[in-house]
Structure formats: C-alpha cells, structure tokens
Amino acid sequence: MVMRALVVGGTSGIGFAMACRVAAEASSAAVTIAGRTKPQNIPYSNIDFRPLDASLMCQINQFADAYRSDILQLLNQKLDLLIMTQGVMTTAGRTETPEGVDRKMAIHYYGKQLLIRELLPVMQDHDKIIIVFDAWLGSPDKLHWDDLDLKSRYSLGNAAAHCQSMNDAMVQWFAAQQRQQQADGVSGARRHFVHAYPGGVSSGLWRELPWYLRAVGRVSMGLLGVSPATCANYLLEGVAENAPPREKEELYWSNIDSKGRIIMKKAIWNDEQLKKIADHTWGLIDAASAVRPSSKCVNLLVEEMHAAFASIA
Numbered sequence: 109m110v111m112r113a114l115v116v117g118g119t120s121g122i123g124f125a126m127a128c129r130v131a132a133e134a135s136s137a138a139v140t141i142a143g144r145t146k147p148q149n150i151p152y153s154n155i156d157f158r159p160l161d162a163s164l165m166c167q168i169n170q171f172a173d174a175y176r177s178d179i180l181q182l183l184n185q186k187l188d189l190l191i192m193t194q195g196v197m198t199t200a201g202r203t204e205t206p207e208g209v210d211r212k213m214a215i216h217y218y219g220k221q222l223l224i225r226e227l228l229p230v231m232q233d234h235d236k237i238i239i240v241f242d243a244w245l246g247s248p249d250k251l252h253w254d255d256l257d258l259k260s261r262y263s264l265g266n267a268a269a270h271c272q273s274m275n276d277a278m279v280q281w282f283a284a285q286q287r288q289q290q291a292d293g294v295s296g297a298r299r300h301f302v303h304a305y306p307g308g309v310s311s312g313l314w315r316e317l318p319w320y321l322r323a324v325g326r327v328s329m330g331l332l333g334v335s336p337a338t339c340a341n342y343l344l345e346g347v348a349e350n351a352p353p354r355e356k357e358e359l360y361w362s363n364i365d366s367k368g369r370i371i372m373k374k375a376i377w378n379d380e381q382l383k384k385i386a387d388h389t390w391g392l393i394d395a396a397s398a399v400r401p402s403s404k405c406v407n408l409l410v411e412e413m414h415a416a417f418a419s420i421a
Contacts (some may be wrong), residue, residue: 111137112179112187116162116223117194119143122240122306122343125336129344130156142171142336143194162194163205165222165396170197172226180230180419187231192220193240202262207396213257216241216271221278222393224301233297235348237282239275242268243303246276247375256388276363277377277385279303283361284382300351300360307366309339334366342368 109317115129117123118141131152133141140159141147150157158175161167177187196215203211210220220239250269255261258270279301286297334342346368354362354370363371377385 110183110185111189112183112185113137113139113191114141114142114175114187115191115193116142116220117192118238119145119147119157121191121193122309122336122339123191125340126193126344127155127215129154129337129340130189131237140175140377143282162219162223163209164212165207165209165214165219165393166399168219168222169226169397172223172299175227184374187227187235189236189238189359190224190227190231191238191240192223195221195241199264201264202258202267205396207399210258210262210267210397212267213271216267217274218389218393218396220275220316224278224282225390228299231299233299235299236302236351237299237372238304238305238343238347239279240304240343242272242274243276243305243371243374244272244365245269246273246303247418248273248277248377248381253384256385257392274385274389275303276374277382279361279363280377280387281382283359284379286360287358298355298360300347300355300362302347302362302364304343304346304364305366305371306339306343307334309334309336341368344368 111134113127115123115127115130118139120143124141124147127139127141128151131154135154137150137154139155140158141150141155142158142162144159144161146157146159148317158171160171179187194215196212198212205211205214207214220241224237235311246269250273252258252261252266252270256270256274258266282299282301286299286417289297290343343364343366346364347362349368350362350364350370354360363374365371
C-alpha cells in the first residue's frame with residue numbers, strides 16, 4: 109500500500125522541505141503539496157501539486173471535498189500524514205478576507221483546524237497530524253476570551269498569541285474527542301496531534317516584510333536560522349521518536365520544539381476552555397463557509413484536482 113501524505117503550505121520553506129524529506133524516504137510514497145503557487149522545481153517524481161488559497165474557508169472545503177473523493181474513490185486509499193506549515197509574515201493590521209476573517213488568523217489557525225476536521229474521515233488510525241506554528245508560547249492566560257477572533261482587540265501581538273494558544277488548545281481538543289470515541293467503542297483510532305515550533309529558519313518569509321525590513325530579515329535569518337531541510341529533519345524525527353511513548357501513556361497530543369523535543373510543562377486546558385475554543389472555532393468557520401462565494405472561489409480547485417488524481421489513479 110502506498111503511503112500518502114499531504115503537506116499544506118508545502119510550496120516553499122519548511123513545508124517544501126518536509127514534503128521532500130517524506131518523498132525521499134520512500135520512493136513508493138505519494139506526496140501532495142498544496143498552496144497558492146506551484147514550485148518551479150519539484151525534485152521528486154512522487155510529489156504532485158494542488159492549488160489552494162489556505163486563507164479562504166470556501167476553498168479549503170472544496171479542496172477537502174475533492175481530496176476525500178479522489179483518494180477514496182479513485183485510489184481506494186486513505187491519508188497517512190497531514191502536515192500544515194502555511195504561514196504569512198506581515199506587519200499589516202487586521203486585513204479581512206472576503207469571508208470576514210483576518211487573513212493572518214485564517215492562515216495560521218482557522219484554516220488548519222478546518223483541514224483537520226474535514227480530512228480526519230479519510231485518515232488512517234495511526235496517522236500523524238502536524239501543525240507547524242509556535243508550540244512554545246501558547247497559554248489560556250493569553251486569550252481575550254470575549255473576543256477570540258479579535259474583532260475589537262486586534263494587534264499583531266494579540267493575533268500571534270491567539271493563534272499560538274488556540275492551536276495548542278485544539279490539538280488537545282482533538283485528542284480528547286478521540287479518547288472519548290475510544291471509550292464509547294466508536295473508533296479504534298490512535299492518531300497523534302502535534303503542534304510544532306520551528307524556531308529560526310532561513311525560509312524566505314522575510315520577503316513578505318515591508319521593503320525597509322527585508323534586509324534585516326534576510327541577514328538575521330541567514331545568521332541565526334537553520335536551513336528548511338535541517339528544520340524538517342528535526343521536526344519529523346521528533347514526531348516519530350516522541351509520539352509512541354506518549355501514546356503508551358494515552359497522550360495523543362504533543363508540543364515539540366525546534367529540535368523535535370517535547371516541550372514540558374505545557375498548560376493542560378480544562379474541558380470548559382476546550383469547549384469554548386472549539387465552539388468558537390467551528391462557529392466562525394461555518395459562518396465564513398456560508399458566505400456566498402465568488403465564482404473565483406467556487407470552481408477554482410475541483411476540476412484541476414479531479415483531473416490530476418485521475419491521471420495517477
């Protein structure tokens with residue numbers, strides 16, 4: 109059976125390096141990278157590209173619908189590994205998408221949670237789901253609980269803190285939902301949910317900064333950051349090494365640092381906190397998805413994805 113991986117945000121930087129690492133480890137692996145722009149050079153024949161604007165919930169829903177349909181119906185397979193590295197570096201203030209969601213928060217948080225929710229039905233029982241963002245700094249104390257999407261209290265610092273913290277909460281929420289399913293005898297799944305901190309990486313994100321900060325970003329990342337390939341190795345090896353012992357303890361979530369080590373003393377979110385984060389997340393996502401999509405959003409992905417999957421089926 110072919111091992112199938114999906115890397116969202118895999119068109120450059122850390123995501124592309126992680127996709128290449130997975131593709132290189134097994135020639136029988138089938139790796140899909142998804143993002144806005146197809147890489148100019150894809151070095152492995154077992155990597156294919158799918159277009160996706162991960163800031164739009166409507167596109168994510170259509171992408172997930174097509175992906176589920178294709179791998180189940182055309183390929184009769186399931187997804188083994190889901191990696192999400194999509195990110196944006198900008199100093200702009202709140203910038204709403206056509207769906208009314210701040211673009212940075214849509215990319216760094218909401219879109220990642222929607223991808224997990226929509227793709228879990230086609231994932232293997234022992235899969236790994238990896239969110240690459242900032243697994244260090246999240247905490248319930250950093251949230252404005254009455255303004256989780258920061259309609260009123262938006263700042264770059266608050267947006268970062270909310271995305272860090274809510275990603276932390278949701279890996280624990282998904283793990284808790286899975287444990288409850290096991291207890292109810294509904295599912296035997298042992299999926300592991302990971303929030304990873306990449307550290308300083310010379311990934312090229314500095315190019316998205318204002319012109320007057322690009323030189324600083326380029327120099328600092330060149331001096332302090334590791335290569336995307338090095339980061340990819342640390343994170344993937346860390347997940348492989350640390351997930352099994354935690355699962356033996358019935359812990360199906362992990363926060364790992366830039367060397368792939370478990371981050372100790374992470375806050376354990378209580379049931380009330382997890383429910384509030386999850387209810388907010390799904391409520392906002394479903395409301396955004398209900399916004400009447402433009403013709404650009406409606407059919408941008410589906411025909412291309414079906415045709416590409418049919419060609420490799």
